[in-house]
Amino acid sequence: MKRLLLINALIVFTLVLTACGGAAATEAPAMTEAPAMTEAPMTEAPAATEAMATGVIPETGVEGLDEFGERYDADPAVLTQSIGTTEGVPQIAMAAMYRAGLPVDEARQELAIKCWREKICDTGTGGEITVALADGFGENLWRQVTHMEFILQALTYPEIGKIIYTTAALDTQKAISDVRSLIAQDVDIIVGFPDAGEALLPAVREATERGIVYITHSYGKIGEPGRDYSSFVAEDVCKLGELFAETLNEEVGSGKVAFLGGTPGNALSAYWQSCEEPALSPELELVGRADTNWTREGTLQAVSGFISSNPDIKGYSYEAADSFLGGVRAYESAGLPLDIVLTLRTDEVGLFCEWKDINNPNFKIFYASGGNYQSRIALTAGMMQLKGHELPAEGVIIPTVMRQVDENTCNPDMPAEGSLSSLVPIPIVKVMVGQ
Amino acid sequence: MKRQIQSSFLTSIVISSRYLSVWIAIGLLLISALLIAPETLTRVSFTTVLPLTSFLALAALGQMLVVMTGGIDLSIPGIMTLSALVAVGVAGGADEKLPVAIGTALGVSLLIGLASGILVGVLKLNPLIVTLAVGQIVYGSTLAYAENVANEASVPRSFSTWITSPLLGLTNLEWTAIAASLLLVLMFRYTKLGRQFQSVGANPRAAWILGLSVNMYVIFAYMGAAFLYGLSGVLLAGFLRSPSLTLGLPYLLGPIAAVVIGGASLSGGLANAVSTWAAAFFLTLLNQMLRVLGLPTALQFVVFGIAIVGGMVISGDRIVTLIENLLMGMSRFKETEVVRKKGGSEAS
Secondary structure, three states, rough: HHHHHHHHHHHHHHHHHHHHHHHHHHOOOOHHHHHOOOOOOOOOEEEEEEEHOOOOOOOOOOOOOOOOOOOOOOOOOHHHHOOOOOOOOOOHHHHHHHHHHOOOOOOOOOHHHHHHHHHHEEEEOOOEEEEEEOOOOOOOOOHHHHHHHHHHHOOOOOOOEEEEEEOOOOOOHHHHHHHHHHHHHHOEEEEEEEEHHHHHHHHHHHHHHHHOOOEEOOOOOOOOOOOOEEEEEEOOOHHHHHHHHHHOOOOOOOOEEEEEEEEOOOOHHHHHHHHHHHOOEEEOEEEEEEEEOOOOHHHHHHHHHHHHHHOEEEEEOOOOOOOOHHHHHHHHHHHOOOEEEEEEEEEEHHHHHHHHHOOOOOOOEEEOOOOOOOHHHHHHHHHHHHHHOOOOOOOOOOOOEEOOOOOOOOHHHOOOOOOOOOOOOHHHHHHHHOO | OHHHHHHHHHHHHHHHHHOOOHHHHHHHHHHHHHHHHHHHHOOHHHHHHHHHHHHHHHHHHHHHHHHHHOOOOOHHHHHHHHHHHHHHHHHHHOOHHHHHHHHHHHHHHHHHHHHHHHHHHHOOOOHHHHHHHHHHHHHHHHHHEEEEEEOOOOHHHHHHHHOOOOEEEHHHHHHHHHHHHHHHHHHHHHOHHHHHHHHHHHHHHHHHHHOOHHEEEEEEEHHHHHHHHHHHHHHHHHHHHOOOOOOHHHOOHHHHHHHHHHHOOOOOOOOOOOHHHHHHHHHHHHHHHHHHOOOOOOHHHHHHHHHHHHHOOOHHHHHHHHHHHHHHHHHHHHHHEEEHHHHHHHHH
């Protein structure tokens, strides 16, 4: 018994010592350590240079605005970086991208980080409009970058005085009460990603009845847009599936391919897969579909299952670039060469840098866009509606194009989980990931 | 004397029979795999099955310690995720900080185990509710930690390389899991501490009367369990190179299933680390076979659930009762035969 007591005492003593040692090492970078504006350029994007040169941008606003408070001459560089094309971009998205290209000075960066950390923040403009981002799940980097895009966009509007953020951490009840709480706080615009699905509709309808503009982003379409709520922002998911098929047809030619999806039964995966399958060439054999939960471990298991029975598989279509690092591990563990063509929806840079390290000419990656910027478009759409613009019930549909990863795609300055198409300045992303 | 030896032999058969079913299940699974999905048994397949078995086995061994005290632990996902993120956050990608990072992660896990142990052992709160609540607190802390410090960052490259490096036919990861499990087996089999731990679980009142501090053993169980969950989380982070906030989620029910299929008594006391390992292997291999078969996820869940229920039906207390009844039935039959023969000879 004494021995047991001694062991317990020793363990507790050791862990206290260890924890003390660790605490020092885990200190998060302080707010004041947020990189200065001069430290690194933005994501090389913004039309800042042109805008600053013309001197038309006051500190908190934009000149030359139309009746809806917007300009539509977005910088092509911003469009190319985020959406991937300058063609077929809807007017509302052009307005959002114009604002996304405005410069973000050091003070605004610090304010954005403060808003990101505090969840409810005063923008300091004295504006009367309150906007909120109601996330069904905000606990991964993609969602947090999307949140930051929303904040940065909101900070371009002097009329916005308060920004609120809620996350339900995949708890449906909390998601519903979050929306109700935002209604009670009398917000003007709610941008949401309804992970809770149709269960959220009554609360959303209530918001609409109270005159609150509710808009979803990233194909978070529920109920009937235009009646239950204002509108939604999305890329053309079916087109994405067709582009995946087109890429595999061209790059693989003939052989076996597989589809990887996210959580079981999720609508997004099912939609692009349903459009890709009929568009696949008859020379390609679809050996199966597997769910990954959009996690690296899930992708590892799914890919391992595929290569166990089909080691000669030649192509995969999937959404999440970062999660496919689990697939890379499966190939590495099995000792198989990554002689595959991968078509992806998102664009986390970690996989692309790993691709560079792997240096296998037979490993080809094609990606569309991370789409974090869609929260910016949703917010701008909401602001335009407040000023009388009628939003399309059929949604604000962003064009989709595929891009191929090459030697220049990996940006070593970006955190591995950073999205190439994100318009959040790199210094801010680094603070967000604790670098 | 002969009767005594026979009786002790039969007792040992009855006791060990509770651990038999998992081996039968593995045999049946291997035969099924050979017949309907032979790709499950290829080298490529095992390169995933073995690491995943290691993670599940470590978590299951922790759960086994708790189950041996008559409790159950639902805080596994939270502890695994938090330890993984702490390891990554403290290391900050730097190799030289790795020992401190792993030490801190395991230290934090032990602290969580200590808290659960005190709540269950000393305050006598229901372990199910306590660990569920502790799991929620840990998950909340994980969210807060991940948000501010180590958001999906990567483990130092040297650690992930070491984990997957081969050594005598297995990887260092698998050897680490085997070593941790072996220590546990040796402790239970050859140390006084291990024996006393089992007796406390089997009959806390009798153990208390014998002068053992039951509370301390319960605390020890929860701390040991949390340590193993933490170790599993750190290794999993190293294997995947970058942990996400969902890292621990698949390990809520898997370890409980492994412990039960491994023949542990849910009322406490009896359990076997080797059988628990075997059950973890069974569950991982079954999952892999279902994936190789290409079944839709919905059907995979159904088949997996049926296999767990089937395993529970034929394992642990049930099989013991069955064999006891069979043996008693045989012995009664023999006695009746003897009496009948005696009666017959007297009558003649």
